[in-house]
Amino acid sequence: MKFLVVQFRQIGDVVLTTPIPGLIKTHLPDSRIDFLTFKVNESLLAANPYISNVLTFRKNDGALSFLNVLKAVRSVRYDAVLDFQDTPRSTCVALFSGATHRVTYENTSRKMAYTDLVPPAQKGAYPTIFKANLLNPFIKGLSICALRPPKPEIYFSNEVARDVDDLLLRRGISEDDFIVTMAPTHRRETKRWPLDHFFDAAQYLISRYHAKIILSWGPGELDTIRAHRGFAESRHPNLHTDIELNLLQLAALMRKARMHIGNDSAPLHIATSQDLPTFTVFGSTSPAWSYPSKTHRVVFKDLDCRPCGKRRCRYGPVKPCLDGLTFDEIKDRLDEFIRQVVLC
Numbered sequence: 001m002k003f004l005v006v007q008f009r010q011i012g013d014v015v016l017t018t019p020i021p022g023l024i025k026t027h028l029p030d031s032r033i034d035f036l037t038f039k040v041n042e043s044l045l046a047a048n049p050y051i052s053n054v055l056t057f058r059k060n061d062g063a064l065s066f067l068n069v070l071k072a073v074r075s076v077r078y079d080a081v082l083d084f085q086d087t088p089r090s091t092c093v094a095l096f097s098g099a100t101h102r103v104t105y106e107n108t109s110r111k112m113a114y115t116d117l118v119p120p121a122q123k124g125a126y127p128t129i130f131k132a133n134l135l136n137p138f139i140k141g142l143s144i145c146a147l148r149p150p151k152p153e154i155y156f157s158n159e160v161a162r163d164v165d166d167l168l169l170r171r172g173i174s175e176d177d178f179i180v181t182m183a184p185t186h187r188r189e190t191k192r193w194p195l196d197h198f199f200d201a202a203q204y205l206i207s208r209y210h211a212k213i214i215l216s217w218g219p220g221e222l223d224t225i226r227a228h229r230g231f232a233e234s235r236h237p238n239l240h241t242d243i244e245l246n247l248l249q250l251a252a253l254m255r256k257a258r259m260h261i262g263n264d265s266a267p268l269h270i271a272t273s274q275d276l277p278t279f280t281v282f283g284s285t286s287p288a289w290s291y292p293s294k295t296h297r298v299v300f301k302d303l304d305c306r307p308c309g310k311r312r313c314r315y316g317p318v319k320p321c322l323d324g325l326t327f328d329e330i331k332d333r334l335d336e337f338i339r340q341v342v343l344c
Contacts, residue, residue, distance in 0.1 A: 019150035021050035183262030
């Protein structure tokens, strides 16, 4: 069979879809799997040994570019389109493909466009579990994923690994150091722990564990970090706020780090793909987005209003679940995590 996996965005959602090609190949080894996504995500998939071809387009390229994508999809004559995106644009891809099997979630508003509908996210389930449900029309018995959810899979070349080695060498960072990746940004305010708290965490990790901390950020987010007085004015040699990394370089760095601390964002899932222990602060979203394992610890404010899943907090600019969760409140849990998981 020829499968087309469709997941345009976001980066984290694309990372969480990366186990699907491997699952297909494990159960249907003669299958061909292609992946359709936005151009920005191409590098995350290009080295995946289970993917034959990555089809891409840019979100703002216009109708002609998307029409060319539809033509390319049609020419392959896929047997099955797995639509993980479930948007009008992905529905167009499924319909235009001519595939015998067009699969998405049963809560779609465009049911008539699909031949197979599967249950959406189960409450409290890690996302790769309900993503794997889209394979149920072809692979029976995948409910075993509930016992051990598939982990994200990101592959990178030796060249990328060498680039990161060179970067660390130039910064005087050794693989024997206590390297911590920190992702303190997020576009959504209800998922963004305040930078003041992240700075407190960075200072503590440096003073207590002599950590070498490397910050990561997305497009346009470096200015936010530079606008923070603590991060902008800190001259501590162990705090690196200005290292620019692409997605694969971040994955390669995480292969060498000791732990990751951040928000519920794409770097969390990239860290999971590299078996890096994670310590994540959750605001409006469910901790089910963190991989269920003792190596992945979550902290959140125990409030009746969370997880709300909202983009805006009903209490206004001061969000109780995030602004009200100070570093002092989580410090003991961070120490416990480092002692039990990172240093063991």
